[in-house]
Amino acid sequence: MKINNIQTQQVYRKNKGFLETIHIDGWLLLGILLLLATSVAIVYSASGGDEAVMTRQIIRIGFALTLMLLFAQIPPNILYIFTPWLFLLGIIMLISVLLFGQIGKGAQRWLDIGPVRFQPSELMKLILPMTVAWLFAHSQYPPSVSRLILGTVLIAFTGSLIVVQPDLGTSLLIGLSGLSVLFFAGLPWKVIFTAIAGVVLSAPIAWHFMHAYQKQRVLTFLTPESDPLGSGYHIIQSKIAIGSGGIDGKGYMGSTQAHLEFLPESTTDFIFSVLAEEFGLLGVIGLLMLYSFVIARGLYIASQAQDNFTRLIAAGFMMTLFVYIFVNIGMVSGLLPVVGLPLPLMSYGGSSLVTLMISFGILMSIHTHKKLLTK
Amino acid sequence: MPEYLDFNSDSDKFNQNKRFRLRLYIAFLFTLILFAILIARMTQLQWLEHERYKGLAEGNRISIETLPPTRGKIFDRNHILLADNQPVYALKLIREKMENIDSANLAIQVILNNVEPKRVHDFFEKFKKRNRSKSYTLPFTLSEEQAAQFSVISHKHPGVTLSARLKRTYPYGATAVHALGYVGRINQKELKNLDPKEYRGTDIIGKSGIEKYYESTLHGLPGIQQIETNVRGRVLRKLETLPATPGEDIHLTLDIKLQQFAESLMGEMRGSIIAINPQNGEVLAFVSTPVFDPNLFVDGIDHKSYNALLNDPNRPFINRAINGRYPPGSTTKPFMALGAIENNFISPNKKIYDPGFLVYKDHRYRDWKRRGHGLVDMNKAIVESCDTYFYELSLDMGIDNIHAALSPFGFGEYTGIDIHGESKGILPSQKWKKEVKGKSWFRGETIISSIGQGYNLTTPLQLARATAILANRGKIIRPHLVRSHKTETLDQIEIKKISNWEKVITSMENVMHSKKGTARKHAMHLPFKMAGKTGTAQVFSLNAGDYDAETLDKKLHDHSLFIGFAPVNNPKIAISVIAENSGSGSKTAAPIGVKVIEQFLKIYYSDTYYPEQDSVNQREN
Numbered sequence: 002m003k004i005n006n007i008q009t010q011q012v013y014r015k016n017k018g019f020l021e022t023i024h025i026d027g028w029l030l031l032g033i034l035l036l037l038a039t040s041v042a043i044v045y046s047a048s049g050g051d052e053a054v055m056t057r058q059i060i061r062i063g064f065a066l067t068l069m070l071l072f073a074q075i076p077p078n079i080l081y082i083f084t085p086w087l088f089l090l091g092i093i094m095l096i097s098v099l100l101f102g103q104i105g106k107g108a109q110r111w112l113d114i115g116p117v118r119f120q121p122s123e124l125m126k127l128i129l130p131m132t133v134a135w136l137f138a139h140s141q142y143p144p145s146v147s148r149l150i151l152g153t154v155l156i157a158f159t160g161s162l163i164v165v166q167p168d169l170g171t172s173l174l175i176g177l178s179g180l181s182v183l184f185f186a187g188l189p190w191k192v193i194f195t196a197i198a199g200v201v202l203s204a205p206i207a208w209h210f211m212h213a214y215q216k217q218r219v220l221t222f223l224t225p226e227s228d229p230l231g232s233g234y235h236i237i238q239s240k241i242a243i244g245s246g247g248i249d250g251k252g253y254m255g256s257t258q259a260h261l262e263f264l265p266e267s268t269t270d271f272i273f274s275v276l277a278e279e280f281g282l283l284g285v286i287g288l289l290m291l292y293s294f295v296i297a298r299g300l301y302i303a304s305q306a307q308d309n310f311t312r313l314i315a316a317g318f319m320m321t322l323f324v325y326i327f328v329n330i331g332m333v334s335g336l337l338p339v340v341g342l343p344l345p346l347m348s349y350g351g352s353s354l355v356t357l358m359i360s361f362g363i364l365m366s367i368h369t370h371k372k373l374l375t376k
Numbered sequence: 377m378p379e380y381l382d383f384n385s386d387s388d389k390f391n392q393n394k395r396f397r398l399r400l401y402i403a404f405l406f407t408l409i410l411f412a413i414l415i416a417r418m419t420q421l422q423w424l425e426h427e428r429y430k431g432l433a434e435g436n437r438i439s440i441e442t443l444p445p446t447r448g449k450i451f452d453r454n455h456i457l458l459a460d461n462q463p464v465y466a467l468k469l470i471r472e473k474m475e476n477i478d479s480a481n482l483a484i485q486v487i488l489n490n491v492e493p494k495r496v497h498d499f500f501e502k503f504k505k506r507n508r509s510k511s512y513t514l515p516f517t518l519s520e521e522q523a524a525q526f527s528v529i530s531h532k533h534p535g536v537t538l539s540a541r542l543k544r545t546y547p548y549g550a551t552a553v554h555a556l557g558y559v560g561r562i563n564q565k566e567l568k569n570l571d572p573k574e575y576r577g578t579d580i581i582g583k584s585g586i587e588k589y590y591e592s593t594l595h596g597l598p599g600i601q602q603i604e605t606n607v608r609g610r611v612l613r614k615l616e617t618l619p620a621t622p623g624e625d626i627h628l629t630l631d632i633k634l635q636q637f638a639e640s641l642m643g644e645m646r647g648s649i650i651a652i653n654p655q656n657g658e659v660l661a662f663v664s665t666p667v668f669d670p671n672l673f674v675d676g677i678d679h680k681s682y683n684a685l686l687n688d689p690n691r692p693f694i695n696r697a698i699n700g701r702y703p704p705g706s707t708t709k710p711f712m713a714l715g716a717i718e719n720n721f722i723s724p725n726k727k728i729y730d731p732g733f734l735v736y737k738d739h740r741y742r743d744w745k746r747r748g749h750g751l752v753d754m755n756k757a758i759v760e761s762c763d764t765y766f767y768e769l770s771l772d773m774g775i776d777n778i779h780a781a782l783s784p785f786g787f788g789e790y791t792g793i794d795i796h797g798e799s800k801g802i803l804p805s806q807k808w809k810k811e812v813k814g815k816s817w818f819r820g821e822t823i824i825s826s827i828g829q830g831y832n833l834t835t836p837l838q839l840a841r842a843t844a845i846l847a848n849r850g851k852i853i854r855p856h857l858v859r860s861h862k863t864e865t866l867d868q869i870e871i872k873k874i875s876n877w878e879k880v881i882t883s884m885e886n887v888m889h890s891k892k893g894t895a896r897k898h899a900m901h902l903p904f905k906m907a908g909k910t911g912t913a914q915v916f917s918l919n920a921g922d923y924d925a926e927t928l929d930k931k932l933h934d935h936s937l938f939i940g941f942a943p944v945n946n947p948k949i950a951i952s953v954i955a956e957n958s959g960s961g962s963k964t965a966a967p968i969g970v971k972v973i974e975q976f977l978k979i980y981y982s983d984t985y986y987p988e989q990d991s992v993n994q995r996e997n
Contacts, residue, residue, distance in 0.1 A: 048507055049506075049507035049508045049509040049510055050507065050508045051505070051507040051508075052505040052506075053505060053506065054507075141392070142391070142392050142395045142396075181403075184399065184403070185396065185399050185400070185403070187395065187396075187399070234440060240421060240429065241429050241432045241433050242433070243418065243421050243429070244421040244422055244425055244426055244428065244429025244430070244432070245429045245430045245432065245433035245434075246422055247422055247423070247426045247430065248422060248423055248426070257433060258433060259509075260472070260508070260509035263439055277422065281422060282418055282419060282423060285414075285415070285418045285422070286415060286418075289411050289414065289415060293407065293408065293411060296404070296407055297404065300400050300403065300404050303400060304396075304397055304400055312396065316399075316400060316403065319403075320403060323407050323410075327410050327411075327414065331414065331417075334414070334417050334418065334421060335417075336413075336414075336417055
């Protein structure tokens, strides 16, 4: 038995390529790089050929890739040890944002620590799924009711700290990222269906507690034409951009909607509309296939992971990624209400890119550190 | 394979994995289904409804334009305009529409004959790399003549359009620049903290002074306009409009004529003059010299002029009135005296013998008068500014009692004036030294503190405010520059015996009007009674960074100080004057202070004090 083991390890080492030595998953990296290259091209076009904007985006991508590489080096068992502490830290940061956060653009989301200014809610996108995974690391199928309740409480608590910032959109999405881990941990189907029914029934109550601007967004979503000067204008213009792209698009740099400045936030939240206008339905399908490929590879990594903690993290991260993609595209195409949310790996901007790439780094670490973990 | 064996040996774990993988499949299926919904939606928009949206895009002629708000104007207390918005011409460029960018560059360089060609060229170099479809404004304004010149050749340069906009102008130029402040282009750091909706279409923001402090009042809110354009982007007509909310106008408490007069008295000297209405804290004159022209900053100042100002050894950017920290010198004595007699450390009539120095621990603390003042009571100590009297007093009081007596007058604290960048100054105490310097207090330091030297530092505004509070017989006021600025009702300093206050004030009156007073020769002609105190502050230490052989001598000269108020029994104006390195207080600062007070009373109370003069001439508006 012992001899066998040594032999397998030796065989394994011999086949190990360069990428695996530096704990990088080639397939995942390929998908990510293709998406990032698309991002640079579209950001350049959406900004009307602004070289300064493109340069900044490339620098950010370089930085984020470096972070991914660094996080890929951290073995998952180290992450396991730190997860509860990270959660504690995250909660403390969320509370300090409420107490002495910077008020930027109407809501209190930023925290200033010396030269660094960041949104703790952004980090929570990673920490919450990890914490829920940590909670179920040694749990059996089906998990105990008390553990499920504890998990739900953690998610609700974190979500409520972000709701009061106020940032309803982010809080819902972070809540979903936690819930997806609960799902993979074996949340009973009965509970899932009851919860969905509950959400639908409680919508009128939630309406009552919404901020005026949030109500406005929902109303605008339902009837965009009612507010053609405000946010309804965004949706109308975005739909025109997408629809006018047709099947094969207007060609690269050919987006008239973005260039004539009909389209708002064309490099950030509405970047998908520029892509759809320039590359048409075929471009959209290509992009969604790329995304599906990355998600599929991530879920495959989850299926190959050898303990509960890592596979729950991997699956949870992929579901978070999916939700962000779906909500952004759903928003710009008028299927969902307007929530200020970037398109993962596509939009111009740094903070969401950084957290995403860290999550990919962790995924790669899970996949490439696995053999060391078995013993 | 050991993995496989593991699963077989542990059917429970195998079962676990199976159930997890099942959920993975379900999740992936869910993903694909929702992606399929997105694709269905895209098919609907891009295929089925493509014709409709294509039509809409081509006819997309309704665009939204932001209407930036007009910035509020700033007036002085008599409704004289201090900050205005003047229409100016500027060029807007859109690269996408330009045919020959280099020829446009050259043509503009020729027309803008007052701007270095290189600066235009530099703008174009940057412009070439930016968003091709956005409109950028050339950061130089055109005179009407230049605008006319451009209109003649404009047909040769598509993509370059002449536009009129409002530019902030300060008709009084450098006058009161440290109070008024100025606006400038919004920088990256400011941009981060702004609501982009509120600042859409605006590229300037208050950078200092009133312009900065009251930014939110002055700015207003942008409006929105729907514009119908043709395919080439030309405006056909304007549809629905939500007008901009202009910024509110602001009236200052300053009197710009008095301000100009006060600034002229400073001449080439560095320093500050603050005049306050002691009854309500309105700042009537707010002088910090040297000054600079705020108009330079509105469209962005060029590097050369900026560096010249920045490296000027006289430091024009420093707002000396609120940020200059000076030893108060002998102007601190009336407050010291009041604190001592109110708290029974000495009786006002008690006489102390002054041989011209005080010996404490083998150290001789000299009086400014070598031979000494002889027998000195409180009145004489203030009138002749006797140092030894206060040396003795300070040893009886101790630094903490001095601190307690002076701090109600606002020394060592922010005055709370409505502009940013105020300095707190220093009113030392044992606790302060322990906290800041980490050392214990020496009694010798108490002695020099008593004549406003040593650690004591005060801003001109603090000094004027303290004088106003003294003139008020203890009613605390908060200085402010904007008339509508709401000040909460403030306390009254506890008065133990009002006659003590009157005695100190009478002594200050004697400084001006008695035979021995240090400022007697400047106040002889006045038709009203005023109170005052001169001060001459030694410049103890030199800032190592400022060392400059040529100016060293001058920088070692004493600061000249004066505080005063008038009329004694019904104070209308309180004042502080500080002239850096300009010798004794009685020589330089006192005559300036007297003139400003006289000028103010001439303007506003000529009926009472100057009945023979024609009051209409004096009063503006």
